[in-house]
Amino acid sequence: MAGSTESVLRYLSEVEEMAEEILADRQQIVTLDSKRNKTREAVRAVQRDNSSHKVWLCFGNLFLKMPKPTAKKLLDTDYNELDSQIDKLHKTLKSKVNKLRDMEDKEELKGFNLNPLNWPRVSRSPER
Numbered sequence: 608m609a610g611s612t613e614s615v616l617r618y619l620s621e622v623e624e625m626a627e628e629i630l631a632d633r634q635q636i637v638t639l640d641s642k643r644n645k646t647r648e649a650v651r652a653v654q655r656d657n658s659s660h661k662v663w664l665c666f667g668n669l670f671l672k673m674p675k676p677t678a679k680k681l682l683d684t685d686y687n688e689l690d691s692q693i694d695k696l697h698k699t700l701k702s703k704v705n706k707l708r709d710m711e712d713k714e715e716l717k718g719f720n721l722n723p724l725n726w727p728r729v730s731r732s733p734e735r
Contacts, residue, residue: 618710625707632700636693643689650682 653662653675662678664671673681705715 622707622710625703625710629700629703629707632696632703636696636700639689639693639696643686643693646682646686646689650679650686653679653682 649664656662656675661672661674664673664678664681708715
């Protein structure tokens with residue numbers, strides 16, 4: 608009896624641990640997406656600014672005045688890095704959700720492993 612109680616507790620703790628990892632990853636995706644949107648807005652603001660050749664950027668508690676091309680390059684690099692982090696989290700999240708569903712003896716989610724179309728694939732698709 609004690610052995611079965613311990614195995615049930617171990618099973619429940621493993622399921623709970625996996626669920627907490629999934630929730631933490633989802634929250635991290637939301638946080639990174641918010642940062643990515645702010646970076647996109649900053650890139651657009653730098654592009655629209657016609658007043659000078661230099662712009663002010665805020666990095667944490669530090670304000671820097673730099674040339675527009677350098678600022679745009681920095682912001683684009685940050686945007687691409689955030690985008691790759693979000694994609695990586697999405698991929699690991701799918702495997703974690705499948706593992707959790709396996710642990711709960713539920714069947715795999717249908718349509719969960721679909722990938723979005725990107726522009727090169729859309730442009731190659733036949734017209735109707």
